[in-house]
Amino acid sequence: MTTPLLTLENVDTYYGAIHILQNLSLTVNEGELVCLLGGNACGKSTTLKTALGMVSPKNGKITFAGEDVTNKNTSVRVKLGIAVVPENRRLFGPMTVLENLKIGAYVRGEADPADLERVFELFPKLKDRQSQLAGTLSGGEQQMVAVGRALMSRPRLLLMDEPSMGLSPRLVEQSFEMIAGLHQQGISMLVVEQNANMALSVADRGYVLQTGRIVLEGKASDLAGHEELRRAYLGR
Amino acid sequence: MTEQTTPENLGIGTDEWVAQHEKRLSRRAGLLGIVDFLNQKVSPLVRYLLLAIFAVGFGALVHNLYLLRIAANLAVFLALTLGLNVVMGFAGLLDLGFVAFFGFGAYAYALTSSAQLNQHWPTYLSVPAIVITTAFLGYLVSLPSRRLFGDYLAIVTLFFGQVFIQLIISSDSITFPGHEDSVDITGGSNGIPGLDQFKLFGYTFKTITDYYWLLLVVVALLLVAITRVDRTRVGRAWRTVREDPLASQSMGIKVNNLKMLAFIVGAAIAGLCGTIYAAIQNAVFINGFDMPLLTLIYAAVILGGSGSIPGSILGAFVMSVLPEILRVQNYSEILFLTVLILAVAALSKGWKRFGFNASLVILLGLLVKVISSALSLATTPTSTWAVGPVSKALKYWLLMPANRILWGNIAFVLLIALIANYSIAKERVKFYLLPLIAFIAIFVWEVRLVIEPNTTRQLIIGMMLVVLMIVRPQGFLGKTRVEVL
């Protein structure tokens, strides 16, 4: 009953001569919320970029929804149903909230009003702020736009790169509530986090990355109780 | 008894900041308040309508050939600015070969519509063919540049522009294999004279008025097309490519293809402008398609606000009308004083302060004059002053030292130093600095600059850009740059 949606098989990714991801394998099943944990600069963002086709691996295979996408560019993969909420959100600052949302639907053509309505239902605040420049929003509001923008392409898989970064503790909590909510709506997600506690509390499964290698994987509940992980990441 | 607060007056469900938007829209005092008012209350549609009425009225009422020629050149320049705005403003590409496409269009028209190669293509054939060919040339140039951005693209396109010029200059004696004599294709530096006039729908364009109307239609169509594109998916995507190419790519946008598209659209517009320009001039010469023109177009786009369509219009107006006005001494004098007064009014923040500042400037002038005559310093006799009406009026007020050049230079350096310090000065210092700067500016103008119109022209345009860069880095009508943190 678990059908794999995204798989990375024995992937090796380099930046120039630097070997970043080393023989990395990872799966996100249909409907699953998977978190990828790891400290600074261990290759979390690179994993997402590899999945999205922003960098190409030297070896290994990437499939999405049963299709081999290893040699497909980002545009094709977004069309197939992968969307990303990038690290630091990366909104288009001098463009309005509405324009940012519409850009999310770029690969589908002109934005569908129904999709916009869905985003506004999820984030009513954005409806009032449609014509505000995205760069002038507060951190929490920017987060909403970034998530809304990703949803505009009607993704089957949502990649999130450190959604809690730069948010106040209360907003971090809210943001994870939103992630859990999206998951309940049936969207599969791969969430990258340094905040292991929070991530494991909403995830089904998790992977732990260390200097480009997966060192630990398992059910979220198991990982949350894991001694070593506890010492390494959770004990702060 | 306290009043019960109902959910309505608590404002639940509405976004406070947005609800108060109207109230919070503040207007600045004085002259800038009027600018703000016009900005907020006059809709873009009304502005374009006013512009259209003006342009049509100009064509209908004005019969002065000199003015019409300036207007036609302005229209060509405006179309070029709009084209560069797509490349540079929308997509953010530094294309320094832009005028080469303009030149290519002009030369292509000359070669297909003159005795040079004995080709006389009908206009409805030559112009579309040239536009398509220029677009294709743009495609070819963008091929090696498609992965390039910033400085690298600038270098490649700069190279292309120079190669184009060299090719045109050296193609006046080409020997084809199997032939004895060399063939003159481009006329080298002599150019190609005697081009055919446009002939469309059975009508031959003979006078500059005919071309003025044609250009009006072309510019209007371009404006409509570009404004529409700006609001579509491609227009938005261009802006994301300019703002953040990586984020743009992660949204599934094919960044390189969009860059190429912008480049090609720009080239096609420039090619079209080239054909019309060549027909108006009735000849083509290579020196019209070099750096000076490129600089002016870039200045127009940047001045108006890169990426803004109304900005491009304003920038094109300023950059093409200004040099013409500055050519005539009387006009340039009046323009200078008008701009100075407007600048002081804008910086005064309120009409009262403006009145105060103006009185201070007048007092300052009289004071200097009185002191100098008390010390009986040598002055230039008023009869040898410049002849402009403004100068005539000013001679009762302004001190004109005997050694104009020396004092003018000293004051000029002082002026620049004061202006440079103005923006970083404290409010209290600014208060006194502004009238002082205004006075010295008038002094420098009358004493030194009025007698050297050519230098003055360059200087004024250059200074304007520098001042604008300090005061409003995003250009007149550009959107405020917002950084996403």
Ligand SMILES: Nc1ncnc2c1ncn2[C@@H]1O[C@H](COP(=O)(O)OP(=O)(O)O)[C@@H](O)[C@H]1O
């Ligand atoms: N474009 C790049 N070029 C070269 N090195 C990079 C690039 N992007 C990331 N790196 C390096 O790759 C390593 C992993 O980066 P990243 O995946 O961003 O880490 P993180 O786990 O913090 O997201 C880091 O050492 C980083 O310096």
Ligand SMILES: [Mg+2]
């Ligand atoms: Mg990262």
